[in-house]
Amino acid sequence: MSLFSDWQALAETERQPAESKKFWNDYFALETENYKKILGNFEHTYSGKLSELAAEFGMDEVTFTGFLDGINTSLKKELKLDSLKSGSKVELDIDFEKLYFNMLDCKADWLYNLPEWDGILTVEKRKEITREFRTSKMYVSGETIGRNAPCPCGSGKKYKSAAARINNKAKKEAQPLFCVYRDRLHLPKNGILLRALQCGFFRLLSRYKGAYLFYG
Numbered sequence: 362m363s364l365f366s367d368w369q370a371l372a373e374t375e376r377q378p379a380e381s382k383k384f385w386n387d388y389f390a391l392e393t394e395n396y397k398k399i400l401g402n403f404e405h406t407y408s409g410k411l412s413e414l415a416a417e418f419g420m421d422e423v424t425f426t427g428f429l430d431g432i433n434t435s436l437k438k439e440l441k442l443d444s445l446k447s448g449s450k451v452e453l454d455i456d457f458e459k460l461y462f463n464m465l466d467c468k469a470d471w472l473y474n475l476p477e478w479d480g481i482l483t484v485e486k487r488k489e490i491t492r493e494f495r496t497s498k499m500y501v502s503g504e505t506i507g508r509n510a511p512c513p514c515g516s517g518k519k520y521k522s523a524a525a526r527i528n529n530k531a532k533k534e535a536q537p538l539f540c541v542y543r544d545r546l547h548l549p550k551n552g553i554l555l556r557a558l559q560c561g562f563f564r565l566l567s568r569y570k571g572a573y574l575f576y577g
Contacts, residue, residue, distance in 0.1 A: 363443055363444065363445060363446070364411070364422055364423055364426040364445050364446065364447070365426050365430065365442040365443050365445055366443075367423045367426070368423050368424070368426045368427040368430065371423060371424075371427075372427060388424065388427070389471070391418075391419065391420055391424065391428075392428055392431065392472075393471060393472065393475075394418075394419070395418050395420075395428055396472055396475060396477075397475060397477055398418065399453070399455070400475060400477035400478060400480075400481060401477045401480075403455075403457065403477075403480070403481050406452065406453060406454050406455075407452075407453040408450070408451065408452040408453065408454075409450070409451065410447070410448050410449065410450065410451070411425065411426070411429075411445055411446065411447055411448070411449045411450075411451050412447045412448065414451055414453075422447055426442070426445055429442065429445070429451065430442055432453070432455070432460070434459070434463060435455055435456055435457075435459045435460035435463050436452075436453065436454060436455060436456070437454045437455070437456050438452070438454060457481050457482065458482065458486070458490060461473055461478070461482060461487060461490050462490050462493070462494055465490070465491060465494045466494065473487075
């Protein structure tokens with residue numbers, strides 16, 4: 362068995378809830394220390410034999426392989442995990458913007474909130490990556506809506522009636538407000554989902570603001 366197979370077997374071992382919690386808490390504690398070390402010395406590229414790096418980071422070789430599994434997609438050149446051995450050459454050449462993105466994806470707030478990030482990515486850059494992450498998780502359909510198809514806003518009208526016949530004056534007044542909410546909620550800027558939300562937004566205003574947004 363390879364080190365990676367050993368790690369998978371260890372991680373997937375059935376344990377009692379308390380044992381499982383302890384196992385992962387212990388691992389996450391070691392992982393956090395590794396990232397503190399890496400982020401705190403981000404200009405240095407750690408490299409060497411797997412066995413040497415495992416010792417440097419205070420992990421046994423199998424657990425360190427698990428750490429490599431977690432960071433692998435953030436490396437500029439990914440490792441072939443299945444072929445890793447004790448003497449394998451390992452280079453941790455990290456794309457830090459991608460690493461931050463991947464930590465967001467894993468919901469690892471204890472990692473992406475580490476103070477060591479302050480010296481690597483500015484607050485604005487982290488906000489930008491966070492916006493990109495949120496946008497990447499939104500479903501945007503490339504489908505088109507037929508003129509006679511039911512409008513996805515749920516009005517019960519045909520799309521050509523519910524969307525295409527919006528009163529121009531009302532649309533001109535309401536569109537800027539809709540755009541503000543769209544941007545604040547990081548909504549996609551095209552697709553069926555957006556058109557459905559836009560149509561529903563105008564209908565809601567027409568009902569509660571007295572702005573008659575539809576003809577007839």
